[in-house]
Amino acid sequence: KKRYSITLLPGDGIGPEVVSVARNVLKLTGSLEGIEFSFQEMPMGGAALDLVGVPLPDETLSAARQADAVLLGAIGGYKWDNNEKHLKPETGLLQIRAGLNVFANLRPAVVLPQLVDASTLKREVAEGVDIMVVRELTGGIYFGKQRGFGTNEDGHEFGYNTEVYAANEVDRIARVAFETARKRRGKLCSVDKANVLEASMLWRKRVIAMAAEYPDVELSHMYVDNAAMQLVRNPKQFDTIVTNNMFGDILSDEASMITGSIGMLPSASLGASGPGLFEPIHGSAPDIAGQDKANPLATVLSAALLLKYGLGEENAAKRVENAVLNTLNKGFRTGDIYSAGAKLVGCKEMGEEVLKSL
Amino acid sequence: KKRYSITLLPGDGIGPEVVSVARNVLKLTGSLEGIEFSFQEMPMGGAALDLVGVPLPDETLSAARQADAVLLGAIGGYKWDNNEKHLKPETGLLQIRAGLNVFANLRPAVVLPQLVDASTLKREVAEGVDIMVVRELTGGIYFGKQRGFGTNEDGHEFGYNTEVYAANEVDRIARVAFETARKRRGKLCSVDKANVLEASMLWRKRVIAMAAEYPDVELSHMYVDNAAMQLVRNPKQFDTIVTNNMFGDILSDEASMITGSIGMLPSASLGASGPGLFEPIHGSAPDIAGQDKANPLATVLSAALLLKYGLGEENAAKRVENAVLNTLNKGFRTGDIYSAGAKLVGCKEMGEEVLKSL
Ligand SMILES: CC(C)[C@H](C(=O)O)[C@@H](O)C(=O)O
Numbered sequence: 214k215k216r217y218s219i220t221l222l223p224g225d226g227i228g229p230e231v232v233s234v235a236r237n238v239l240k241l242t243g244s245l246e247g248i249e250f251s252f253q254e255m256p257m258g259g260a261a262l263d264l265v266g267v268p269l270p271d272e273t274l275s276a277a278r279q280a281d282a283v284l285l286g287a288i289g290g291y292k293w294d295n296n297e298k299h300l301k302p303e304t305g306l307l308q309i310r311a312g313l314n315v316f317a318n319l320r321p322a323v324v325l326p327q328l329v330d331a332s333t334l335k336r337e338v339a340e341g342v343d344i345m346v347v348r349e350l351t352g353g354i355y356f357g358k359q360r361g362f363g364t365n366e367d368g369h370e371f372g373y374n375t376e377v378y379a380a381n382e383v384d385r386i387a388r389v390a391f392e393t394a395r396k397r398r399g400k401l402c403s404v405d406k407a408n409v410l411e412a413s414m415l416w417r418k419r420v421i422a423m424a425a426e427y428p429d430v431e432l433s434h435m436y437v438d439n440a441a442m443q444l445v446r447n448p449k450q451f452d453t454i455v456t457n458n459m460f461g462d463i464l465s466d467e468a469s470m471i472t473g474s475i476g477m478l479p480s481a482s483l484g485a486s487g488p489g490l491f492e493p494i495h496g497s498a499p500d501i502a503g504q505d506k507a508n509p510l511a512t513v514l515s516a517a518l519l520l521k522y523g524l525g526e527e528n529a530a531k532r533v534e535n536a537v538l539n540t541l542n543k544g545f546r547t548g549d550i551y552s553a554g555a556k557l558v559g560c561k562e563m564g565e566e567v568l569k570s571l
Numbered sequence: 572k573k574r575y576s577i578t579l580l581p582g583d584g585i586g587p588e589v590v591s592v593a594r595n596v597l598k599l600t601g602s603l604e605g606i607e608f609s610f611q612e613m614p615m616g617g618a619a620l621d622l623v624g625v626p627l628p629d630e631t632l633s634a635a636r637q638a639d640a641v642l643l644g645a646i647g648g649y650k651w652d653n654n655e656k657h658l659k660p661e662t663g664l665l666q667i668r669a670g671l672n673v674f675a676n677l678r679p680a681v682v683l684p685q686l687v688d689a690s691t692l693k694r695e696v697a698e699g700v701d702i703m704v705v706r707e708l709t710g711g712i713y714f715g716k717q718r719g720f721g722t723n724e725d726g727h728e729f730g731y732n733t734e735v736y737a738a739n740e741v742d743r744i745a746r747v748a749f750e751t752a753r754k755r756r757g758k759l760c761s762v763d764k765a766n767v768l769e770a771s772m773l774w775r776k777r778v779i780a781m782a783a784e785y786p787d788v789e790l791s792h793m794y795v796d797n798a799a800m801q802l803v804r805n806p807k808q809f810d811t812i813v814t815n816n817m818f819g820d821i822l823s824d825e826a827s828m829i830t831g832s833i834g835m836l837p838s839a840s841l842g843a844s845g846p847g848l849f850e851p852i853h854g855s856a857p858d859i860a861g862q863d864k865a866n867p868l869a870t871v872l873s874a875a876l877l878l879k880y881g882l883g884e885e886n887a888a889k890r891v892e893n894a895v896l897n898t899l900n901k902g903f904r905t906g907d908i909y910s911a912g913a914k915l916v917g918c919k920e921m922g923e924e925v926l927k928s929l
């Protein structure tokens with residue numbers, strides 16, 4: 214019997230509700246597939262701030278490091294919004310990404326046939342969209358060391374950050390992107406601002422250099438402003454997108470909203486070795502927290518990515534994905550993806566339906 | 572009789588065609604409104620590179636500085652795409668923005684009732700969208716002096732740029748934004764990434780401080796990733812958006828594509844004093860250049876903004892705007908905004924129809 218240890222980071226807002234559903238799904242999937250999971254829940258984000266005064270306690274990071282994979286719910290809430298930077302829930306998220314060195318963030322944006330009407334885009338534009346955004350996650354302007362505040366010669370206060378990429382940082386994310394594109398439809402679009410930024414010029418140069426190793430992948434380049442437009446104009450033109458941390462933050466969120474169902478979208482953050490970090494792309498939704506209204510499917514699908522990319526358990530992953538699709542086919546919908554004629558359920562009931570479909 | 576001197580920068584691709592139409596529109600409008608224009612055409616972008624080897628010749632910048640207003644077509648093309656940075660057409664654009672010190676870039680994204688079907692968004696989502704993006708244009712990561720390439724301790728080449736804003740730079744763009752919002756529907760959304768970036772924290776602090784002077788304007792704040800989503804989810808929630816140079820580049824292009832008719836959208840770039848720079852937001856479209864297919868209306872509407880913001884000639888501006896609306900009401904459409912039943916015309920004919928409607 215295979216055994217894996219999973220660190221669960223429920224976090225804030227709806228995080229605990231959705232992680233609890235995903236935990237049950239993993240457990241049952243394991244018993245059906247001959248896998249035994251041990252789960253360890255650790256505090257992070259606002260929950261950790263309230264408990265021990267920091268957004269990522271050392272114990273949480275070391276538990277995560279020792280696990281086979283990490284499943285995160287969501288972090289943040291109004292309560293901590295005006296905290297100083299080092300006491301923000303978001304800082305804990307950046308710390309765990311850096312601490313696990315998960316430099317590759319995979320964010321699929323898929324329009325399921327069952328949910329095409331949830332998109333604000335016209336049916337013919339949204340139908341069949343299937344994009345994978347590969348976002349660099351531990352570099353760029355998020356982590357550039359030259360940052361802070363100062364006063365200039367004219368006596369004005371200023372704030373600054375540094376966008377910086379080294380060749381090896383670009384190479385490792387580009388490799389993940391080429392490999393990902395190769396397993397998909399073989400098209401990779403690298404997004405940058407190489408007409409203005411030196412950091413982007415280096416990015417583009419390295420991506421082009423690596424293309425020689427992937428003659429089967431069709432590589433294109435697009436400026437970030439144009440990419441933001443093209444995602445709205447014709448999202449189907451994209452297969453795999455690779456981009457830096459900041460542009461990836463913006464474009465992956467835009468792409469996810471194009472699907473209209475961000476309550477359905479998972480993400481995987483992977484390093485060269487060590488445990489991966491899996492989380493829904495939605496936030497902590499403090500306004501509906503604790504009301505059994507959250508859609509747990511993004512977290513359940515994150516658990517499927519955990520099985521696939523984190524543990525290499527492809528069969529178990531497929532089982533979870535199929536259970537989600539079956540649950541949708543049976544007509545069950547949480548409020549965020551509800552449409553006339555469907556069966557409206559809460560977070561818990563949606564979880565139970567997925568268990569039945571497993 | 573009032574006299575104004577206008578510097579025309581036709582630029583590359585479709586630039587000359589659309590500027591020629593706008594020039595005729597300005598001329599006729601002037602004679603109807605008792606205004607005399609003198610026009611001076613100067614080379615810029617790829618055209619200037621081919622002619623004199625730099626993307627912004629000194630003569631062009633000084634002519635622009637001495638003019639009452641500057642009208643730009645579009646710059647760039649495949650031919651110069653692989654030029655070194657200082658020999659790119661785009662560099663000429665950044666140089667003229669800096670040279671004229673036009674720090675405030677106003678980019679309206681309006682869905683005209685006549686063109687609502689051009690949007691890829693569902694009718695009920697697109698209908699009535701009327702957003703003004705106020706983008707900071709001469710600061711931030713585009714101009715941060717700490718930039719370039721280097722080699723790190725591990726021997727890896729790196730590229731870097733600096734995002735930097737000083738209090739006075741934020742203040743002057745925030746003031747333009749509050750004033751703009753006040754003249755519109757009184758709602759201002761400031762977009763930043765203050766949960767991660769120090770430059771954004773300073774931005775937000777200064778915007779909040781200025782809000783005290785504008786009690787009639789309802790101020791909100793949004794993170795850039797969320798803004799990229801909300802523009803797709805429900806663009807009607809926005810009135811005026813203010814943001815930095817990089818985020819403004821991305822979000823204004825996204826907003827413009829939401830309207831579905833970027834061939835219709837003008838922009839105005841203004842400084843504290845001196846001539847403003849007016850240009851369509853679309854690019855040089857090298858693939859249709861010289862084929863009389865371009866939509867000149869974005870440039871004609873840029874000329875309207877030139878009249879309004881650049882010269883204070885509100886009546887003349889209204890006349891041009893009405894002529895454009897009348898031309899659309901008569902059913903004339905260029906290819907980019909064509910829909911069944913309309914009268915398909917080329918760039919020149921569209922221009923003639925606008926002249927008739929003046
Ligand atoms: C919360 C925030 C720091 C984070 C980011 O910007 O990376 C979030 O937006 C995300 O995309 O996971």
Ligand SMILES: CC(C)[C@H](C(=O)O)[C@@H](O)C(=O)O
Binds near residue numbers: 408409661665
């Ligand atoms: C051409 C490029 C340098 C420019 C920019 O990024 O500002 C363009 O995208 C724009 O928005 O006017």
